[in-house]
Amino acid sequence: MERIIIDMDEVMADTMGAMMAWYISSYGIQPDYSRMKGSWMLGIPEEHKETVRKHLYSEGFFRHLPVMEGCVEVMEALNKKYEVFIVSAATEFPNSLRDKLEWLEEHFPFLTWRQLVLCGDKRMIAGDFMIDDHVRNLVHFKGKPYLYSTLLNKDETGYDRIRNWQEVADIFL
């Protein structure tokens, strides 16, 4: 069975969408999306960054993220055909660890704790395929990498892209 490594934030979970919704409702202004190259923090005014960062580190933030459209159904099918591991860069956020496990168990009851990996760096992760929105995670991967498109990585080149879960299904199922 081939092994597929799937990222959580921005691929399975709409982390940035949740953060921006919270930001807009907290400050009553729009972030500057045009400046968010590489990091969405670049679109937030300097004086708001500490509060935003606090929210990101708070207990519960990663527990209540929306699931990307089509992700559950496609993941369930992938899980029958592949050895699936969900690998999330999470150890930077101590409160996210349990939140991410519970989020996965709630929305993806067909996956188990055996399939979740919470790490910082992903360079020691091996598999046949990797879907991730960060080039820094894909660059070390020995299998076939796919860049999951987000606003933040739109200028990256050199990787085959996946734009949504329908495309995951088209490629892998």
Added chain:
Amino acid sequence: MERIIIDMDEVMADTMGAMMAWYISSYGIQPDYSRMKGSWMLGIPEEHKETVRKHLYSEGFFRHLPVMEGCVEVMEALNKKYEVFIVSAATEFPNSLRDKLEWLEEHFPFLTWRQLVLCGDKRMIAGDFMIDDHVRNLVHFKGKPYLYSTLLNKDETGYDRIRNWQEVADIFL
């Protein structure tokens, strides 16, 4: 730089020692060490297992484990010579996740969150060397495996063994 993958429980942390000390002080009797082949739960009477399991799953249990003798000093030297990742099978225990991160940060301040991996299964972990007390983790590893000796794995054969952190130093430094 060669990559070394190091297990946490029973290798860096004396998890079983802490559990047995708690058991003995709670029940006033010794566990049956002679029956603990593969799992220390086999040395606990049936009627105590649920309480013991609850203690294992409780918040704080993995936060306050003793560090194995010599581990800090040798780890600090390893960390200068190798790419070190601490890989712990932890997602079975939701409360252990943050506890393990904080434990690592307290006792090993020279390591960072980038070097910690909290997972269930370890089959997707790649590196040059792995030190682990479970054959089930070593068996999939493509690099050189070392079995860290514990009471529970004493009958296992087929792996080079490491018995303590002095031996880690002798082999790797």
